[in-house]
Amino acid sequence: MPVYKLYYFNARARAEGIRWLLSLAGVEFEDIRIDRNDWPTKKQEMPLGYVPVLEVDGQKLSESQAISRYLANTFGFAGKTDWEKALADQYVDVVYDILSAARAISRAPNDEAKAEIKRILIEVDGPRILGHFERCLESNKSGYLVGDSLTWADVVVASYLDSFIDRISPEFGELLEKFPKIRAHLDKVRAIPQIAAFIAKRPKTVL
Amino acid sequence: MPVYKLYYFNARARAEGIRWLLSLAGVEFEDIRIDRNDWPTKKQEMPLGYVPVLEVDGQKLSESQAISRYLANTFGFAGKTDWEKALADQYVDVVYDILSAARAISRAPNDEAKAEIKRILIEVDGPRILGHFERCLESNKSGYLVGDSLTWADVVVASYLDSFIDRISPEFGELLEKFPKIRAHLDKVRAIPQIAAFIAKRPKTVL
Numbered sequence: 320m321p322v323y324k325l326y327y328f329n330a331r332a333r334a335e336g337i338r339w340l341l342s343l344a345g346v347e348f349e350d351i352r353i354d355r356n357d358w359p360t361k362k363q364e365m366p367l368g369y370v371p372v373l374e375v376d377g378q379k380l381s382e383s384q385a386i387s388r389y390l391a392n393t394f395g396f397a398g399k400t401d402w403e404k405a406l407a408d409q410y411v412d413v414v415y416d417i418l419s420a421a422r423a424i425s426r427a428p429n430d431e432a433k434a435e436i437k438r439i440l441i442e443v444d445g446p447r448i449l450g451h452f453e454r455c456l457e458s459n460k461s462g463y464l465v466g467d468s469l470t471w472a473d474v475v476v477a478s479y480l481d482s483f484i485d486r487i488s489p490e491f492g493e494l495l496e497k498f499p500k501i502r503a504h505l506d507k508v509r510a511i512p513q514i515a516a517f518i519a520k521r522p523k524t525v526l
Numbered sequence: 527m528p529v530y531k532l533y534y535f536n537a538r539a540r541a542e543g544i545r546w547l548l549s550l551a552g553v554e555f556e557d558i559r560i561d562r563n564d565w566p567t568k569k570q571e572m573p574l575g576y577v578p579v580l581e582v583d584g585q586k587l588s589e590s591q592a593i594s595r596y597l598a599n600t601f602g603f604a605g606k607t608d609w610e611k612a613l614a615d616q617y618v619d620v621v622y623d624i625l626s627a628a629r630a631i632s633r634a635p636n637d638e639a640k641a642e643i644k645r646i647l648i649e650v651d652g653p654r655i656l657g658h659f660e661r662c663l664e665s666n667k668s669g670y671l672v673g674d675s676l677t678w679a680d681v682v683v684a685s686y687l688d689s690f691i692d693r694i695s696p697e698f699g700e701l702l703e704k705f706p707k708i709r710a711h712l713d714k715v716r717a718i719p720q721i722a723a724f725i726a727k728r729p730k731t732v733l
Contacts, residue, residue: 367620367658378609385615392608401599402585408592413574451574 323348324374326365328355330526331482333383333418334371336475339508340387342517343474344394352522384411391471398470406465407472410455413448414476420444421486441490449498452476456500462507469511477508485525530555531581533572535562537733538689540590540625541578543682546715547594549724550681551601559729591618598678605677613672614679617662620655621683627651628693648697656705659683663707669714676718684715692732 323341327334329352341348353361353370365372365381372379373386380386388408391397398404420440427433452464461467464476480501484492495502509518530548534541536559548555560568560577572579572588579586580593587593595615598604605611627647634640659671668674671683687708691699702709716725 368654375609380609380612380616382616382619385612385619388615389608389612392611401596402582402587404599405587405592405596408595409587409589412589412592447575 320346321376322374324351325349325371326351326353326361326374327371328353328358329522330524331478332526335482336471336478337371337373337383337386337390338517338521339474339478339514340390340394340396340471342513343396343511344390345513384415387411387471387475396469396471396474398465398472399468400466403466403470407470410452410464410472411475413451414479417445417448417483418479421483424487437487437490440487441494445491445494446497449495449501452501452504453498456504462504464504469508473504473508474514477505480505481509482526527553528583529581531558532556532578533558533560533568533581534578535560535565536729537731538685539733542689543678543685544578544580544590544593544597545724545728546681546685546721547597547601547603547678549720550603550718551597552720591622594618594678594682603676603678603681605672605679606675607673610673610677614677617659617671617679618682620658621686624652624655624690625686628690631694644694644697647694648701652698652701653704656702656708659708659711660705663711669711671711676715680711680715681721684712687712688716689733 323346325334325337325341325348338348338350362368366379367381369381371383371386372381373389374380380389388397388411391407398407417440420436423436424433424440427436455464456462459465463469464472480495484495495505509515530553532541532544532548532555545555545557569575573586574588576588578590578593579588580596581587587596595604595618598614605614624647627643630643631640631647634643662671663669666672670676671679687702691702702712716722
């Protein structure tokens with residue numbers, strides 16, 4: 320078994336889906352959470368100057384989606400056909416659009432700007448994106464986003480929704496209650512034994 | 527052979543790499559360029575309300591990266607191993623960071639803000655990202671970004687650099703000249719006969 324090291328900060332954000340996938344696969348991994356004070360030094364060791372980075376037997380890979388998809392391919396969660404793989408990719412790209420909004424809230428220059436970005440997320444883009452997931456779960460019927468079994472899209476989408484509930488609180492959690500299928504899907508993924516075990520022992524973080 | 531329809535605007539931007547991949551694969555496709563005046567109506571027909579969308583035998587797929595990777599998997603340009611696939615994914619994600627900056631320039635509220643975003647792109651992020659590609663080409667030696675043959679990462683990265691030269695003119699072209707390996711790589715991809723034939727007949731657009 321290769322040696323896996325995951326480099327990120329002490330936050331869920333872009334790394335939590337990777338941690339869930341590694342847990343699901345049942346592999347040991349070093350969950351390295353870089354202290355902000357050490358970042359200027361550690362940054363130099365990252366191929367593109369940012370994290371998350373997954374190191375596999377000493378080889379480093381950047382970009383959270385590329386890392387998650389690599390684990391999906393390696394451990395058999397990518398989807399069974401090229402079309403299923405494409406749908407999984409699409410759903411992960413879509414949930415990243417919520418992340419972009421969440422990041423924009425954090426970076427907004429003042430409270431008024433923050434409130435306006437949050438309003439657009441909760442009233443416009445959030446409902447559009449969650450509505451899309453809801454319809455997918457309605458039409459797919461298996462209880463999974465893609466095909467008839469769990470893919471990395473289920474895991475990554477759930478990991479983000481899980482973090483947004485805390486990050487954009489209480490608005491995002493309230494919004495999510497309006498979409499019962501994707502809400503139940505989140506609970507189902509969190510209850511997968513390997514993922515539940517990871518959640519139970521992970522550090523508590525807001526982001 | 528399936529029937530492929532690509533929906534986008536009359537622009538390169540997020541669709542050009544898809545067009546190059548379809549051309550490279552030698553498949554017929556309908557290159558539908560939606561007029562901005564028709565967009566409010568056409569938007570309703572898109573699963574997530576945006577384009578590009580690839581329709582394959584009537585099934586629609588959203589998200590430019592998901593579409594491009596689907597074509598790569600279908601036509602054998604994804605990379606030969608899971609690690610090669612991951613590196614290809616990573617490079618495509620990285621070039622999208624330049625796209626984000628290019629879009630931020632277009633959307634900036636005034637000339638001063640545009641100039642500042644462009645300055646950061648040309649002086650900081652552009653050199654960092656192009657420097658990364660340059661080092662990859664230096665260490666990989668095959669003349670391709672990943673492994674020993676062409677992958678979709680070569681095609682998508684080149685398609686974006688090609689469009690940035692016109693979109694962020696003249697600064698991006700001047701910056702690119704400082705990275706001779708990735709500059710030559712762009713010319714090599716553009717010269718692939720199927721891609722060169724597509725470029726020769728494509729509509730002329732700034733974006």
